[in-house]
Amino acid sequence: MYADNVIGDKLIHKPKFILGLLAVAFLAFFTFNLAGTMFGEFLRPVIGEPKESGLYGRSAVALVLAVLFVGNLFLISFANIKVQVAIVWIELLLLFLAFFYSFNLKFSFIQSKIGFMITQGLFTTLYISAVSIAIASLIAIVGAVAKLSNNGFAYGIASFYTSLFRGLPLLMQVFLIYMGLPQIGYVIDAVPAGIIALSLCYGAYMTEIFRAGIQSVPRGQWEASRSQGFKFGLTMRRIILPQAIPLIIPPTGNQFIAMLKDSSLVSVIGVWELMFLARTLGQKEFRQMEMLITAAFIYWGMTMVLEVIQSRIEKHYRKKGQQ
Amino acid sequence: MRLYTKLIAGAIMASVSSFSPVWAGEALDRVMNKGVLTVATDANWAPQSFLNDNNKMDGFDVDVAKEIARRMGVGIKFVTPSWTIITAGKWAGRWDISVGSMTPTKARGEVLSFPGIYYFTPASFAVQTDSPITDKLQLNGKTICATTASTYELYLQHDLTIDAIGTPPFKYDVTPGKISSMKDTSTCLNDVRLGAGVRVDGMIGSLPALVAAKKAGLPIRVVGTPAFYEPLSVAIDKGDTEFDAKLGKIIAAMHADGTLSKMSMKWYGIDYSAGVK
Numbered sequence: 001m002y003a004d005n006v007i008g009d010k011l012i013h014k015p016k017f018i019l020g021l022l023a024v025a026f027l028a029f030f031t032f033n034l035a036g037t038m039f040g041e042f043l044r045p046v047i048g049e050p051k052e053s054g055l056y057g058r059s060a061v062a063l064v065l066a067v068l069f070v071g072n073l074f075l076i077s078f079a080n081i082k083v084q085v086a087i088v089w090i091e092l093l094l095l096f097l098a099f100f101y102s103f104n105l106k107f108s109f110i111q112s113k114i115g116f117m118i119t120q121g122l123f124t125t126l127y128i129s130a131v132s133i134a135i136a137s138l139i140a141i142v143g144a145v146a147k148l149s150n151n152g153f154a155y156g157i158a159s160f161y162t163s164l165f166r167g168l169p170l171l172m173q174v175f176l177i178y179m180g181l182p183q184i185g186y187v188i189d190a191v192p193a194g195i196i197a198l199s200l201c202y203g204a205y206m207t208e209i210f211r212a213g214i215q216s217v218p219r220g221q222w223e224a225s226r227s228q229g230f231k232f233g234l235t236m237r238r239i240i241l242p243q244a245i246p247l248i249i250p251p252t253g254n255q256f257i258a259m260l261k262d263s264s265l266v267s268v269i270g271v272w273e274l275m276f277l278a279r280t281l282g283q284k285e286f287r288q289m290e291m292l293i294t295a296a297f298i299y300w301g302m303t304m305v306l307e308v309i310q311s312r313i314e315k316h317y318r319k320k321g322q323q
Numbered sequence: 324m325r326l327y328t329k330l331i332a333g334a335i336m337a338s339v340s341s342f343s344p345v346w347a348g349e350a351l352d353r354v355m356n357k358g359v360l361t362v363a364t365d366a367n368w369a370p371q372s373f374l375n376d377n378n379k380m381d382g383f384d385v386d387v388a389k390e391i392a393r394r395m396g397v398g399i400k401f402v403t404p405s406w407t408i409i410t411a412g413k414w415a416g417r418w419d420i421s422v423g424s425m426t427p428t429k430a431r432g433e434v435l436s437f438p439g440i441y442y443f444t445p446a447s448f449a450v451q452t453d454s455p456i457t458d459k460l461q462l463n464g465k466t467i468c469a470t471t472a473s474t475y476e477l478y479l480q481h482d483l484t485i486d487a488i489g490t491p492p493f494k495y496d497v498t499p500g501k502i503s504s505m506k507d508t509s510t511c512l513n514d515v516r517l518g519a520g521v522r523v524d525g526m527i528g529s530l531p532a533l534v535a536a537k538k539a540g541l542p543i544r545v546v547g548t549p550a551f552y553e554p555l556s557v558a559i560d561k562g563d564t565e566f567d568a569k570l571g572k573i574i575a576a577m578h579a580d581g582t583l584s585k586m587s588m589k590w591y592g593i594d595y596s597a598g599v600k
Contacts, residue, residue: 116378179408182415189417190404270404276366280403281378283509284369286539 012077018070025069029062038102039065100293110290113281117291121274122298128191128273129263132198133256139203144210145236158207165204171265173197178269194266202259206252213248214240246317253310257303274298350559351566354419359400360392363418366403367507370535370590371424383531383590387441388422390582391557394573406507407472410435414560420570424529424555426474429484437556438567439574440487441583442595445530445549446475448497452542454519459547464500465524468511471504474553475527485553493551512536515543529553531591 011017034040035057040050043064047057072091076084146158165173177200178193188196217240225235264275278295282288354360364372364384375381380401392399402418409421412434424444427437448459448467456462469476477483479502481495503523505511511526519525525546533545557574559566577583583596 112376113378120378179411179413182413182417187415187417190402268405269408270402272403276403280366280374283367284373284375284539286509286512286536286541288509288513 010077012073022066022070025066026062029065033058035061103289105290109287110294117277120272121277124273125263128195129260132195135199136202136206140206140210143207144214147211162204162207165201170201170262173201174265190269190271194271202255206255209248209251213244216247217243249313257306350419350563354397359398361400361418362388363402363404363409363421364423367509384422384424386586391573410472421558425558426553427487427556429486435558436561436567437558438570440554440556441574443552443554444595446551446553447530447545447549448525448527448547449533449543449545450525451515451519452544459497462497462525466501466503467499468503468505468514468523468526470507478550487554490554491552508532512541516541
C-alpha cells in the first residue's frame with residue numbers, strides 16, 4: 001500500500017484509545033470464560049482453585065489477559081516495522097504451539113513416525129504435485145491460446161473444458177477418473193489417476209489465469225509487432241508473453257500452493273501420500289491427533305518454501321521491468 | 324520449443340504405457356503369470372489390518388492374505404483403496420482379491436463372489452465409559468455411529484441380509500434415532516470417546532476391533548450381547564470360477580490344519596475361526 005509522509009500521533013499512544021481497547025479486550029476475554037484453561041492455572045496463587053473461583057476468577061483472568069494484550073501492543077509500537085512483524089509472528093506461533101501442547105501429545109510417537117512420513121508421505125505428495133503442476137501449465141498455455149483464438153472449434157473445446165473442470169469438485173473428478181476410465185477399457189493405477197485429475201482441474205483454473213494475463217497486454221503491442229512483420233508465434237514468445245508473465249506469476253504461485261494441499265484428495269483412492277499416512281499411522285494406538293498435527297506442520301513448511309520462491313520470482317521480474 | 328515438444332511426447336508416452344486393457348475374467352492366469360497376488364485391504368482397521376511399528380501392513384487379515392499367497396506359490400502386494408471402492412466391485416484387474424473381513428451380503432454377491440469364509444465375528448455396540456447406557460436396548464432412539472456401507476450400518480437400517488451357510492439368525496433389537504455414517508471404525512471410535520451425546524451416543528462395530536481399541540486405552544465400554552454374528556469371507560471379482568474354486572480349497576485347508584485358529588488366537592486371543600458355538 002501507499003505510505004504517505006504525514007506523520008501523526010500513533011493511535012495506540014492516546015490514553016483514551018488505550019482505555020477503550022482495554023475495555024473491549026476485557027469484555028472479549030470475559031465472554032469466553034478462560035478460568036478453566038491454563039491461564040486460570042497460572043493465576044492459581046491469586047484466585048485459588050480455578051474451577052471454584054466463580055465470577056471473581058473469571059474477571060481476574062480476563063483483566064490480566066486484557067492488560068497483557070494491550071501492554072504488548074503498546075510496547076511493540078515503539079519498534080520498527082520489521083521487528084514488529086517478527087515479534088507478532090513469534091507470539092502467534094507460541095500461542096499456536098501452546099494450543100497444540102494442551103492436547104497432551106505424545107512426542108516420542110511423533111518421533112518414531114516422522115521419518116516414514118517424510119520419506120514416503122512427503123516424497124509422494126511432492127512428486128505428484130510437481131508432475132501435475134508441470135502438466136497443468138502445459139494445458140494452461142494451450143488452453144489460453146485456444147480461448148483467445150478466432151477458431152470456433154478451438155474456442156468451443158477450450159471453453160467447454162474450463163467450464164466442466166472448474167464446475168466439478170476436485171474430489172469428484174478424482175473418483176470419476178479412477179473409477180470411470182476402467183469402464184471404457186483403460187485401467188490406470190491410483191497415482192496416474194490422481195495426477196490426471198489434479199492436472200486437468202488445475203489446468204482449467206490456470207487456463208483462465210493465462211488468458212487474462214495475455215489479454216491484459218495492450219492491443220497496440222500486437223499491432224506494432226504485426227506491423228514489423230512478426231508472425232503469431234514470434235509475437236507471442238518475444239512480445240506478448242514477456243509482458244504477460246509478470247502478471248501471471250502471482251496467481252500462478254497461488255495455484256501451486258493450493259495444488260500442494262489439494263493433492264491430499266488423492267488419498268481417497270489409496271495413494272500413500274502425506275494425508276493418507278497422517279490418517280493411517282496413528283490409527284492402531286489412537287494417536288491420530290499427533291499424526292495430523294505433524295502432517296499439518298509439514299504442509300505448512302512446504303508452503304512457506306513455495307511462498308519464498310514466489311516472492312523471489314516476483315522480485316526478479318519487478319527489477320527487470322524497472323531496467 | 325524443442326524442450327516443450329519433448330515434454331509433451333514424454334507425458335503422452337508415460338500415460339499410454341500405464342494404460343492397459345481389461346483382462347477378461349481370467350484372474351487366476353493373471354496372478355500366476357505375474358507371480359504376484361495383489362491384495363486389497365484397509366490400512367485403518369486394527370487388529371485386522373493396520374500399519375505396524377515398522378510401517379508395514381500387519382494384522383489378522385494380512386497374515387491370512389500372506390498365507391493364501393504362500394499356498395498359491397506367488398508373491399504378495401498390498402493396495403489400500405477405500406472400502407466403498409472395494410465393495411463396489413468391477414475392480415478391472417487392479418487387484419485380485421480382497422482379504423478384508425468382508426461379510427457376504429446379498430447385495431455384494433451381485434458384484435463380487437465369495438470363495439470362502441475364514442472366520443466369524445460378533446458385531447457389538449459400544450459407548451463411552453461414563454455413559455449412563457448399560458444395555459444395547461437403551462440405545463433405541465439414540466444417535467449411533469457406523470462405518471458407511473458396512474454390515475453394521477445395514478443392521479441399523481434394518482436392511483441386513485446375510486445368506487451364508489452357518490450364519491446364526493438375528494433380530495433387529497435396536498432402532499437408532501439417527502445414524503451417524505462415518506468413513507471407518509476409528510472415526511466412530513474417536514466420536515464415541517468424546518462422551519455420551521457429544522456427537523454420538525454409541526457405535527456399532529466388530530467386537531475384536533472394539534476390544535483392541537479398549538486395550539489401546541480408549542475410554543469405551545461394550546454393552547449388551549452381540550447384535551449379530553457375521554461370517555467373514557475373502558472376496559474376488561465376479562467371473563473366474565477357477566480362481567474361486569482354488570481359493571475355496573485353500574481356505575478349507577487352512578481351516579482343517581488349524582492355521583486359521585492359530586492366527587485367530589494370535590491376534591484376538593479367541594478362536595473365531597470355528598464359527599458360533
